[in-house]
Structure formats: structure tokens, C-alpha cells
Amino acid sequence: AMAAGERAAEPAPELSPYVVARPLLSEAAFAEQHERRPPPPAALRQRARAACSCSRKKALRAAKALLPVLEWLPRYPLREWLLSDVISGVSTGLVATLQGLAYALLVAVPVGYGLYSAFFPILTYFFLGTSRHISVGPFPVVSLMVGSVVLSMAPDDNFLIDGSNATGANSTGPLIDTAARDAQRVLIASTLTFLVGILQVVFGVLQIGFIVRYLADPLVGGFTTAAAFQVFVSQLKIVLNVSTKNYNGVLSIIYTLIEIFERIGTTNIADLIAGLLTIFICMMVKEINDRFKHKIPVPIPIEVIVTIIATGISYAADLEKKYNAGIVKSIPRGFLPPEPPAVGLFSEMIAASFSIAIVAYAIAVSVGKVYATKYDYAIDGNQEFIAFGISNIFSGAFSCFVATTALSRTAVQESTGGKTQVAGIISAGIVLIAILALGKLLEPLQKSVLAAVVIANLKGMFMQVFDVPRLWRQNKVDAMIWIFTCVASIILGLDLGLLAGLLFGLLTVVLRVQFPSWGGFGNIPGTDIYKKVKEYKNAVEPEGVKILRFSSPIFYANIDGLKSSLKSTVGFDAVKVYNKRLKALRKIQKLIKKGKLKATKNGIISEPGISNEAFEPDEEPEDNEDLQVPTKEVEIQVDWNSELPVKVNVPKVPIHSLILDFGAVSFLDIVAVRSIRTVRTFFFFFFFNLVFCKNQSNNLIAQLEKSAFFDDVVRKDMFFLTVHDAVLYIRNQMTYSDNQDPIFEKISLMQESKGPIEFTDTSRPEDELDVQEEVRALELNWSVI
Numbered sequence: 001a002m003a004a005g006e007r008a009a010e011p012a013p014e015l016s017p018y019v020v021a022r023p024l025l026s027e028a029a030f031a032e033q034h035e036r037r038p039p040p041p042a043a044l045r046q047r048a049r050a051a052c053s054c055s056r057k058k059a060l061r062a063a064k065a066l067l068p069v070l071e072w073l074p075r076y077p078l079r080e081w082l083l084s085d086v087i088s089g090v091s092t093g094l095v096a097t098l099q100g101l102a103y104a105l106l107v108a109v110p111v112g113y114g115l116y117s118a119f120f121p122i123l124t125y126f127f128l129g130t131s132r133h134i135s136v137g138p139f140p141v142v143s144l145m146v147g148s149v150v151l152s153m154a155p156d157d158n159f160l161i162d163g164s165n166a167t168g169a170n171s172t173g174p175l176i177d178t179a180a181r182d183a184q185r186v187l188i189a190s191t192l193t194f195l196v197g198i199l200q201v202v203f204g205v206l207q208i209g210f211i212v213r214y215l216a217d218p219l220v221g222g223f224t225t226a227a228a229f230q231v232f233v234s235q236l237k238i239v240l241n242v243s244t245k246n247y248n249g250v251l252s253i254i255y256t257l258i259e260i261f262e263r264i265g266t267t268n269i270a271d272l273i274a275g276l277l278t279i280f281i282c283m284m285v286k287e288i289n290d291r292f293k294h295k296i297p298v299p300i301p302i303e304v305i306v307t308i309i310a311t312g313i314s315y316a317a318d319l320e321k322k323y324n325a326g327i328v329k330s331i332p333r334g335f336l337p338p339e340p341p342a343v344g345l346f347s348e349m350i351a352a353s354f355s356i357a358i359v360a361y362a363i364a365v366s367v368g369k370v371y372a373t374k375y376d377y378a379i380d381g382n383q384e385f386i387a388f389g390i391s392n393i394f395s396g397a398f399s400c401f402v403a404t405t406a407l408s409r410t411a412v413q414e415s416t417g418g419k420t421q422v423a424g425i426i427s428a429g430i431v432l433i434a435i436l437a438l439g440k441l442l443e444p445l446q447k448s449v450l451a452a453v454v455i456a457n458l459k460g461m462f463m464q465v466f467d468v469p470r471l472w473r474q475n476k477v478d479a480m481i482w483i484f485t486c487v488a489s490i491i492l493g494l495d496l497g498l499l500a501g502l503l504f505g506l507l508t509v510v511l512r513v514q515f516p517s518w519g520g521f522g523n524i525p526g527t528d529i530y531k532k533v534k535e536y537k538n539a540v541e542p543e544g545v546k547i548l549r550f551s552s553p554i555f556y557a558n559i560d561g562l563k564s565s566l567k568s569t570v571g572f573d574a575v576k577v578y579n580k581r582l583k584a585l586r587k588i589q590k591l592i593k594k595g596k597l598k599a600t601k602n603g604i605i606s607e608p609g610i611s612n613e614a615f616e617p618d619e620e621p622e623d624n625e626d627l628q629v630p631t632k633e634v635e636i637q638v639d640w641n642s643e644l645p646v647k648v649n650v651p652k653v654p655i656h657s658l659i660l661d662f663g664a665v666s667f668l669d670i671v672a673v674r675s676i677r678t679v680r681t682f683f684f685f686f687f688f689n690l691v692f693c694k695n696q697s698n699n700l701i702a703q704l705e706k707s708a709f710f711d712d713v714v715r716k717d718m719f720f721l722t723v724h725d726a727v728l729y730i731r732n733q734m735t736y737s738d739n740q741d742p743i744f745e746k747i748s749l750m751q752e753s754k755g756p757i758e759f760t761d762t763s764r765p766e767d768e769l770d771v772q773e774e775v776r777a778l779e780l781n782w783s784v785i
Helices: 027-031 044-052 056-066 068-074 078-107 112-117 120-128 140-153 178-205 208-216 217-240 254-262 268-291 302-317 320-324 343-374 381-396 405-415 422-438 445-457 460-476 476-492 494-514 557-569 576-596 670-682 698-706 721-738 771-784
Strands: 518-523 529-530 546-551 597-600 603-606 659-660 691-693
Touching: 027 670, 044 659, 044 721, 056 068, 068 120, 078 112, 078 208, 078 217, 078 302, 078 405, 078 422, 078 445, 078 546, 112 120, 112 422, 120 381, 120 422, 140 178, 140 217, 140 343, 178 381, 208 343, 208 381, 208 494, 217 254, 217 268, 217 343, 217 460, 217 476, 217 494, 254 476, 268 302, 268 320, 268 445, 302 320, 302 445, 302 529, 343 381, 343 405, 343 494, 460 476, 476 494, 494 557, 518 557, 518 721, 529 659, 546 557, 546 721, 557 659, 557 670, 576 597, 691 721
Parallel strands: 546 659, 659 691
Antiparallel strands: 518 529, 518 546, 597 603
């Protein structure tokens, strides 16, 4: 009996068979029958004219491509969208204000500069960006990468001074000129931002937005998880209010953790309690927002609420004086005048700026594509490079650090009803109010609260760890990329870790191409379907035919793979078989000359009454030296699959045809072309047929034509549209042609003459290589077949 509501499993519908009748087609026959017309390449003059021509329509299209705001703003529906964008902008602006302050801690600059970084990039992105929903501004991963450059170029040790001249002194450690240090760090951060912007604009102009495709999802997941761990450690010392050295480079995070635990006894209890409470409350309310997001019209801005409450408590209780709590202290009011970058520092930060530019762009485009797919519009990757590049150049002049987008802030902007970047401009207005009027009110805020807000926003990135078991079940290579990138980024640092993860990911691709899948295929009886013999019980190999499918491009790096797959498929080593046959023929010739064997048209026999001494041990060293003897010819045949009159172990060759299925081969390089020609020429001596199947790959034929692959021996009519065409062709050849096996060798001798006996080789076309020369060439070149 079935449970209530359970439906009986419906039988799968029976698929009706179909019959297709068509002639057997080779590539040459198909192209001739259907009049193939390869498209002629456009002339250089035509392409130049098309690129340089100008019209009103083309100019308008170019203007809209450079300034996407011209595309959507004139059609902006005020009545339908404005209210939603205003609500979303206010909510996002409050979150952006707080995150700007918090992420400035990651960059190791005064927190007030975080407000500038949350304001200026939005102004330019509004005009240049193609995403309607992302919230432009600081992001913890990118901020930490910028901070690592800042700390490496301006460490505290560079600003040690005498106590009498200290503008900011730490009673528990060496005295540091904090004013000079902070000014230098702001200069480095803004210069780095300027350089990152230049690189991004260059990438956009050169149309290389595709570069982000090399940052695969597993790589990004492992990298951001490692970055989240790095951010957590960097903020942990602020929550504890424990001073440590600024470590950078390999194992820096390990050294930082060791020093934190060594000095954990100096933890400030007031900062610790404030930080832990902030983390707990923020994570709890964020969970409520996620679970009831369909019922709550606007997410609860818990970071803003906690910040306001914490600022009030700190001011009322005077936590700085009574408990020595670390507070923000000073937030500059208003804007600083623009300053040019320190161009002399470019050479020291160019490597780091390259990785930061790519990561910042990848994060923004990845988030933007999610919402673009959801709301059915397109994002231009190259224009995004230009938009963020100009935004960073503009922001760098106003003492900002690198901008991208924050996942949590973008989620707030979208979930509160944001429709376009009008919400972004309104959020920038909220940040502007904070810069001009509210900065003074936030000065009593504890830094541990800001650090706790950063840690609470890392939950999503830490949760990516649970993706690893699923990745391992689905694709072990992707799981290894995730793990390797994560571990490398933790140990080596974010910039080197990203590079190591990228190289490891590319290495896995190279290895998968270098060691591709291949297999012998067989026919499903009664169909034109061919499947791997090892995987399908009903798949049967055609008699005397081997079918090899090589599922990869063929180039210099995987020629050895083609060699091994070819040997495994045919079941013998062609060079070894040829040498053994040559050796056996030399022995037979010597015995015939001595009179111990007799050659007739029906084969080779022993003289009656004479003991056959032909079965001598196979100890003679192999040499390919021809015997020079003149003769008058009488032809006989040697059947290599029967017992030979000489004791030479010649492997049997039970097949007559080989089909190479190149349907999955996307390209061939010149090494592969030469190797395949060698295979074809050599196997001519063993098989009736060696043919190729290419399915629908016309590009493969074009590559072979350019490489001068075809000649009188290797012709286009050896290429077939499907494997079944090739099998039928071979079947017809075996049925209607003379079935004499060309692997039978001819031996000539002098009958009724006392002259020496001559051994003649098999006949061959005049333009073909000599057999001995071919064997010698193959012995040298087989390692690359």
C-alpha cells in the first residue's frame, strides 16, 4: 500500500525508433555534394574602413557605451522607482558610513578616511557603471590587501622617535610619531588606489575583461575564505586591544597569532566585552534578517543601531579615561584638498596593485552579474574595468583607498528596493552628511566595536568552508583548487596566495589536457551509436577494427598520451613488430640461401630428409642491414599469423583497420600533424585501412590543410563525418576488394640457378620513403608520436 498523497511512479515513455537513410559520406564527398563555401577573410581595407567610419548613430552608441547613464537615466520612471531608491539609498548610506569607518582599520589609516572611500567612488560610478544594484565602496578583502602594502611600506619601526618629540606615545612600548606615520600611510594608500585605477582603465581599454574568467569559483571561494581569516586575525587584536608588530609576507598571520596569544594578558576588558557583545548582537539580528526577509520590509540596520548605542555608552561612561579603552578619538570634518600621487612609489607597489586591481574587479563583476541575471539586464565587463578604474583614479586624488563593492552593503541596497544607481547617489549623500556634520559625534566610539562589526560581516565568507565537502563529491580537482588557494593565501599572504592559486588552477587545466580521457569504442548492435567497450556491456568492437577516441586537443605536451593510447588500443608496439618481422625475414633468407628451406609460391617448406635448423635461438642482434644479392624473382608469401619456420617471436597483429575519432579534438599543432602523418605512413605496412572521423569539426580540416597534411597517401577522403561512416567504408573495402593482406612479405629467389638468392621488399609507391629509412626515422621519432 502506498502512503497517502504518494503518486505511483509513472513508467518512462517508450521512445519511438527512427530510420535515417543517406549515402556513406567522407569529408571530401560531403563538401563536394553540398558545395562547401568557406567564408573569405575580410580584407584589411574593409576592416579598417568599418572600424574608422563614423555616423550619428555610431557616435551615439559609442557615447552610451562610455557613459551608460545616458542609456537608462532618460527613461527613469520617477513615480514608480524614486521612492524605492530613496528608501534604499538612506538604508545603504547608514551601513556604508559605518563600514567605511570599520574598513579603514584594515587599511591601517585613520578611520575618517574610510568615510571618503565610501563617498567619492560612487560619484563617478553613477555615470560610468553598468550595474544598477551594486553599492560601490570599501570591501574587507581588498581593504586588507591594501593594508598589507601600506604596512609593508610604512611600518611603525620607520617612525620611532625620542619621547620628548613624540606626538603620540605608547607608554608600554617604543614611542612612535603617529602623525607622520598616518600621513605617510594615507599617501601610500591613495597612491596605490591611483595606480590600481590606471591599471583598470588600461585593462578596460585593451578589452581584456575576460581575464576575470581565470578566477574560477573554487579559486575565489578559497581566496575569500583565507582573506576572511586574515581579516579576523587583524581585527582580533583590535577587539582585545593588544598591540603587536605589523607582520607582512610569508607566515605573517602565524606570527601575528603567536604574538597576540603571548600578550593576551594585556587584554583590555572593556574593549573585549564591547566587541563580543557587538559580534553576538550583529550576528543574531543578521540571522533574523535572513530568516524573515520576506516578512520584514526593510532589514534591521543593526550595525548602525549598535554603533549609536555603543557611542552613547562610551561617552557617558568615559571608557577611555576610566578603562583605557581604545576609541576613534578624531574624525576630520569636511574634505581635504586633492593631492597628486607619489609617482616615485609606483615601482614598489606595481606587483601588488596588479593583483588588487584584478581582485577588486572580479568581486564587483561577480556580484553585479548575480543581480543582472536576477533582473534581466546585461553587464559590460570591459566597461566595468573602465568605470572602476576612473573611480579609483578620482578617489585616489582625495586620499581614498581602493573601491569595489561589498556583498552585505549591496544586499541591503537591493533588498530595500533599490532599482538603479540613484540609490547609490542618495547613499553617498548620507555619507556626505556624516563627513560634514556627524564626525564629531562618533569620536567616543570604541575601535573594538568597529572591529567587531567587521568580524560579524565575515560570516558569509567563513560559511564557504562548508562548500568543500560538496565540491569534493562533485569534482575533486575543483575541491583541491579551493583548498590549495585557501592554504596558500593564509601562509603566503593574499597577493602571493592568489598568484599561487591561479597558477595551480591553470596547472590542473594543463594536466587535464596533457592526460586526457581516451578509450576504445564499440558499436551498439543495430544502431550507429558507439560507446566505450569497457563501460558498456553491449558495445561490440567491429571485427578486425579498432576505434580510438582521443578527447583533447593534440599538441606537443600530450603527444606521449596519444602514443600510449594508440599502443593500448591496437594491442602492440608497431616499431617492435616491424623490427621482429624484419629479423625473421633475414633469417628465412639466409636459410633459403643455405638450402635448408625451400621457397615456393605456396609458402616456405623444409627440404625432405634435411633437419630443419631454422629454429635457432633468437639471440642474433637486430640490425636492419639489407642483403645485397641479385636474383630472378619468384614471389611467395609469409603469413605472420601462422607458425614461422624460424624461432623469432613475432607478435600477432589480429586487426586490419584503425579508426581515429577526432570529433573531440579542437585543434592540432604542427608537432601533432607531423606525428599523425608518421603514424599513417608507418601503419600502412600493417593495416588495410587507417581512417579518421572528425564529426562536425571543419576547423580541424582547415588546420590540417594549412599544415600541408594532405598528399597522395593521406587524402581528404580518409576523413569521415561519423564513426559509423568510417566503419561502413571499411566493411565495404573488406567485402569488395582483394582480401590479400599487405602485411604478407615477398621473398625472391633464383630458381634452377647456382647464383645467389635475392630478397626483394614489398612494392611501394615511388614517392614513399624507403622502408628502412622509415623505420630508422620512426625509431628516432616514436618518442613524440
